[in-house]
Amino acid sequence: MAEQLTFPLHLRSAQGREDFFISPANALAVTTLDAPETWPLGRMILIGPEGAGKTHLATIWADEQGAEILPARNLTEDMAPALVAKGAAVIERAETLGADEAGQRALFHLHNLMQAEGGRLLLTARTPPRDWGLSLPDLISRMEATATVRITPPDDALLAAVLVKLFSDRQLTVPPNLIGWLVTRMDRSLATARKLVAALDRQALAQRRAITQRLAAEVLDSLD
Structure with a gap:
């Protein structure tokens, strides 16, 4: 039988809270993100393996907080004031900044400005900060002092x-x-x-x- 030609289609994955299934693997992460007022200094790192649901959970949080979501590789220092003006921001794939000194400086600036203005900053990453390969000492100290919550492998x-x-x-x-x-x-x-x-x-x-x-x-x- 001849095979049918197929064409890739853009699929829009449902990303609402009602589409997020809570299980023991992610329950603590959900509870933590639902209470940002308890985050030390208003910052949190959400850690989990590829495809674990970090983006979905971060999207829910961003929608409820009115936050901007931005890949870490796209972050620049001049973006910080606009992100802080929203009162909250999500920076995804923070571990990709290890080889990007300009990106590290941008995150350091955003972190400090958000803290000064009382905003909330959520980072997502596949690994903890010690494994990101950061080279900026001040950023290293701030990231390693930031509270973390994990999504564990799925049950x-x-x-x-x-x-x-x-x-x-x-x-x-x-x-x-x-x-x-x-x-x-x-x-x-x-x-x-x-x-x-x-x-x-x-x-x-x-x-x-x-x-x-x-x-x-x-x-x-x-x-x-």
């Missing part, structure tokens, strides 16, 4: 909920028992869940097949 309930959400975001219908079958066989990673669902979508469309356990087994083998 079965969270992994299942994320799979359901990912299939729903792509408007894909799958057999109810497929979710539990996948959870027991895939790597315990939300990043893997995203890759798996995307691969199933591509293969089902290319081969004009329904998403079944057989197709899922083939895709899992190819990912391995």
Whole structure:
């Protein structure tokens, strides 16, 4: 059978609070971000592996706080006053600043100005500050003194909920028992869940097949 041509489509993932599944893996992070008034000096670092839900949770927080979200690699010193004027800011992937001295100076400036004005600063990262490779001593001391909260690797309930959400975001219908079958066989990673669902979508469309356990087994083998 000839394979059908497929074209990548922009998928808009649901990012609201109602779409965020709370489990033991992320419950402490949710509770912490829901109480920014308790953050020491109004700052917090949200740490978790790739695909753990950091961006989703940070987006919820930013929407509720009226904060701007900015990738760390895009941050410059002249942006600080506008970010502080909003009263809150989210800087994502802070660990990418390790090789960027200008970015480190920009974060240092933003940090100090936000603290002086009583604003709140949320950073997301895959690793703790000691592993970022920072070279600016003043920034190192401030980041290592900043409170952190972690999202831990997903449990079965969270992994299942994320799979359901990912299939729903792509408007894909799958057999109810497929979710539990996948959870027991895939790597315990939300990043893997995203890759798996995307691969199933591509293969089902290319081969004009329904998403079944057989197709899922083939895709899992190819990912391995």
